Amino acid sequence: MTNKEKLPLIALKDMVIFPGMVAPIFVGRTKSLKALFDTKIIDNNRYILLVLQKQQDQDTPDIQDLHSTGVIAKIIQTVRLQNNAKILVEAIHKVSLHNITNKEIFEAEYSILHDEEVIDVEALKASTSNVIELFTKYTKTHKKINPEIIETIAAEIAKNPTDFSYVTNVLASYLTAPLLIKQTLLEETKPQSRIKTIIDTLTSSMAQMDAEQALQLRVKKQIEKTQRDYYLHEQMKAIQKELEHDKSDFSDIEKKIKTLKLSKEAKEKAEAELKKLKLMNQMSGESSVVRNYLDTLLAMPWGKFDNSKTDINKTREILDRDHFGLEKVKERVIEYLAVLQRSKKIKGPILCLIGPPGVGKTSLVKSIAEAMGRKYTKFALGGIRDESEIRGHRKTYLGSMPGKIINLIKKVKTNNPVMLLDEIDKMGSDFRGDPASALLEVLDPEQNSNFVDHYLEVEYDLSEIMFIATANSYNLPRALLDRMEIINISGYVEEEKLQIAKNYLIPKQLEMHKIKKNELTIDDGAILELIRYYTKESGVRSLEREIGSVTRKVLQRILSNKKIKSIPISSANLAEYLGVKKYDFGLAEKEDQIGSTTGLAYTEVGGELLTIEALSFPGKGDIKTTGKLGDVMKESAQAAYSCFRSRANSFGLKYEDYKDLDIHLHVPAGAIPKDGPSAGCAIFTTIVSLMTKVPVNRTVAMTGEITLRGTVLPIGGLKEKLLAASRGGIQTVIIPKDNVKDLEDIPPNIKKSLEILSVSTIDEVLKLALVNKKNN
Ligand SMILES: Nc1ncnc2c1ncn2[C@@H]1O[C@H](COP(=O)(O)OP(=O)(O)OP(=O)(O)O)[C@@H](O)[C@H]1O
Numbered sequence: 001m002t003n004k005e006k007l008p009l010i011a012l013k014d015m016v017i018f019p020g021m022v023a024p025i026f027v028g029r030t031k032s033l034k035a036l037f038d039t040k041i042i043d044n045n046r047y048i049l050l051v052l053q054k055q056q057d058q059d060t061p062d063i064q065d066l067h068s069t070g071v072i073a074k075i076i077q078t079v080r081l082q083n084n085a086k087i088l089v090e091a092i093h094k095v096s097l098h099n100i101t102n103k104e105i106f107e108a109e110y111s112i113l114h115d116e117e118v119i120d121v122e123a124l125k126a127s128t129s130n131v132i133e134l135f136t137k138y139t140k141t142h143k144k145i146n147p148e149i150i151e152t153i154a155a156e157i158a159k160n161p162t163d164f165s166y167v168t169n170v171l172a173s174y175l176t177a178p179l180l181i182k183q184t185l186l187e188e189t190k191p192q193s194r195i196k197t198i199i200d201t202l203t204s205s206m207a208q209m210d211a212e213q214a215l216q217l218r219v220k221k222q223i224e225k226t227q228r229d230y231y232l233h234e235q236m237k238a239i240q241k242e243l244e245h246d247k248s249d250f251s252d253i254e255k256k257i258k259t260l261k262l263s264k265e266a267k268e269k270a271e272a273e274l275k276k277l278k279l280m281n282q283m284s285g286e287s288s289v290v291r292n293y294l295d296t297l298l299a300m301p302w303g304k305f306d307n308s309k310t311d312i313n314k315t316r317e318i319l320d321r322d323h324f325g326l327e328k329v330k331e332r333v334i335e336y337l338a339v340l341q342r343s344k345k346i347k348g349p350i351l352c353l354i355g356p357p358g359v360g361k362t363s364l365v366k367s368i369a370e371a372m373g374r375k376y377t378k379f380a381l382g383g384i385r386d387e388s389e390i391r392g393h394r395k396t397y398l399g400s401m402p403g404k405i406i407n408l409i410k411k412v413k414t415n416n417p418v419m420l421l422d423e424i425d426k427m428g429s430d431f432r433g434d435p436a437s438a439l440l441e442v443l444d445p446e447q448n449s450n451f452v453d454h455y456l457e458v459e460y461d462l463s464e465i466m467f468i469a470t471a472n473s474y475n476l477p478r479a480l481l482d483r484m485e486i487i488n489i490s491g492y493v494e495e496e497k498l499q500i501a502k503n504y505l506i507p508k509q510l511e512m513h514k515i516k517k518n519e520l521t522i523d524d525g526a527i528l529e530l531i532r533y534y535t536k537e538s539g540v541r542s543l544e545r546e547i548g549s550v551t552r553k554v555l556q557r558i559l560s561n562k563k564i565k566s567i568p569i570s571s572a573n574l575a576e577y578l579g580v581k582k583y584d585f586g587l588a589e590k591e592d593q594i595g596s597t598t599g600l601a602y603t604e605v606g607g608e609l610l611t612i613e614a615l616s617f618p619g620k621g622d623i624k625t626t627g628k629l630g631d632v633m634k635e636s637a638q639a640a641y642s643c644f645r646s647r648a649n650s651f652g653l654k655y656e657d658y659k660d661l662d663i664h665l666h667v668p669a670g671a672i673p674k675d676g677p678s679a680g681c682a683i684f685t686t687i688v689s690l691m692t693k694v695p696v697n698r699t700v701a702m703t704g705e706i707t708l709r710g711t712v713l714p715i716g717g718l719k720e721k722l723l724a725a726s727r728g729g730i731q732t733v734i735i736p737k738d739n740v741k742d743l744e745d746i747p748p749n750i751k752k753s754l755e756i757l758s759v760s761t762i763d764e765v766l767k768l769a770l771v772n773k774k775n776n
Pocket residue numbers: 322323324325326355356357358359360361362363364470471472500504505539540541544
């Protein structure tokens with residue numbers, strides 16, 4: 001039935017209202033406002049028609065733009081604002097619209113639309129509870145929907161549970177669905193169909209939500225995966241970079257193996273080690289052992305030699321330029337090099353320079369290296385006890401490394417340097433092996449071309465190295481001595497020291513301290529004073545040090561006072577710079593003594609005066625020795641005592657005179673170790689002097705070994721001993737007859753300054769040494 005009376009109509013933009021629902025409507029469009037207020041429906045007629053417009057974005061829809069099914073609603077409340085209004089409506093019925101007019105406002109006739117009768121009530125009841133269940137699920141998953149809505153729906157339905165038109169309208173109005181579906185629901189007149197649409201909508205939107213959630217989850221997972229992938233990629237890149245670094249390391253090593261002139265054995269070894277290294281964890285300790293090994297092996301100067309030349313004349317020039325005197329030594333060196341020049345290969349014995357400290361052994365070797373155009377390197381053997389210092393540690397040991405020889409060659413980067421084996425006599429040996437035997441192998445021309453270092457493990461050719469050894473004494477293993485050609489460098493006499501100081505040491509120090517020649521002059525008197533009272537040595541090392549000390553002090557004075565232009569040093573002002581004299585120059589004894597003789601010793605630091613003193617006291621006829629004497633010297637004292645006792649008669653002594661007397665023989669300085677047989681004469685003289693109470697001439701010094709039967713045997717180090725005697729102000733020196741031939745090597749001025757007497761028996765010694773009134 002159509003109601004011919006027209007009612008104002010308001011087009012709704014975005015909502016479908018179902019009968020039975022109370023809803024607020026916001027009215028803003030002029031036409032709608034007019035419909036509400038101008039027609040005074042508020043006063044006259046409290047009903048209005050509400051219908052959804054077809055296009056939501058249309059502001060001024062026309063008749064055809066409106067759906068034909070809507071609702072008739074009662075206006076419950078109106079709130080008029082400035083340009084708009086808010087009304088609260090309650091939809092009463094759904095209506096079908098007819099004859100819509102669109103003038104100032106929309107107006108339409110309407111007919112109430114009734115739902116069809118429900119046939120299967122039970123089925124609908126079941127469907128209703130099904131919808132509620134779905135709703136519950138829906139609100140749970142749909143986070144934006146308030147879960148309390150379920151209670152509201154239930155309460156609404158409870159108002160009229162058997163009116164299925166009402167129930168379905170309630171459900172439809174709470175349904176979140178597109179407007180078109182809601183409009184269809186409004187237009188539907190079968191509650192059954194309506195509830196089916198609601199179920200379909202809910203299920204599909206839930207499926208959609210599930211899909212969305214699954215998608216979201218997938219996206220999230222995807223993002224996580226992307227992030228993880230990114231992170232892994234970055235990590236892989238870093239690892240690859242590292243590997244590339246290792247690879248480039250490897251390729252460096254490979255390149256070296258290819259380009260270096262490795263021996264066949266070394267090449268194979270290097271390749272095998274590299275292969276091993278590649279398979280190792282590069283962070284492991286083991287790989288660093290292999291890497292270090294390869295580094296060392298490949299850092300060796302394989303096939304590298306300096307252009308060595310042996311120009312004898314040039315060598316002579318350089319040796320003369322750097323060293324005063326040492327004629328014999330220089331000659332021997334030149335001879336040696338001459339052989340080398342011809343034979344090209346060093347097959348002969350190794351040179352060994354033996355002499356006290358500071359006589360120029362080291363600097364001589366440096367000059368030889370320079371003259372030959374070879375590099376110089378020094379292997380300090382002093383204190384070496386462990387064989388592995390020469391031959392290296394096996395590389396399986398942690399922290400193992402090659403021996404010194406290999407290390408030095410690596411450092412000097414050539415295979416033919418001049419290598420100084422310094423202090424070869426100071427090498428020790430203990431449980432860790434005998435370094436001397438390892439050194440023998442190094443020095444043996446037959447073996448050293450295939451020397452094997454424990455660390456390197458491959459043969460290395462040492463045969464091109466020119467080894468020169470130095471030592472302070474002959475205290476060397478026999479085997480080593482045999483392998484070497486000994487060149488003895490004895491100490492210098494005063495005159496030589498003076499020349500060395502004037503021509504070498506002083507210019508060197510001036511140059512070193514950047515002092516001009518005219519700024520400092522040291523006259524001969526001062527130099528002699530330096531030699532006599534500030535040094536006590538065979539060489540010139542202390543002399544050089546003292547000169548250095550003077551130059552530094554002079555430099556300091558010149559720099560601190562601009563007025564001082566030059567400082568001449570003479571014996572008068574030397575003490576100003578060096579302080580009081582350090583040593584006495586002159587006799588060891590002031591008077592002739594009973595039981596005290598001056599002997600001459602040859603020590604590592606050169607010749608020395610040796611006082612031998614003795615006392616007697618009641619005892620059993622024994623001899624006791626002190627003064628850190630070595631076994632040989634102790635035995636020599638025993639022999640001298642026995643010799644004395646066997647000859648006591650000839651000195652006018654009876655057995656009773658000495659049988660109950662013990663002798664104590666002492667050799668100061670007590671802390672310095674002394675050894676050797678050459679003090680025999682002096683010990684014998686001391687004992688005779690003590691027992692006969694005849695003093696020994698203080699100006700006499702002596703050297704010579706004695707036999708039990710009183711024969712005097714020759715000694716070594718004559719030159720050193722004579723130098724010491726001359727330094728010590730001795731006038732007469734008694735030497736064994738067999739040493740007279742050695743006097744040829746003694747500088748003439750020494751021979752001139754000393755009275756040198758030779759003897760072959762101890763009787764002759766006593767005659768010359770004891771202050772015998774008959775002799776005087
Ligand atoms: N005959 C000499 N002419 C010039 N200078 C010399 C002479 N002898 C030694 N010297 C100088 O004396 C200093 C010490 O010499 P060097 O170091 O060579 O002694 P050394 O014999 O090797 O001693 P050590 O046995 O303690 O190693 C050096 O500066 C050296 O140049």
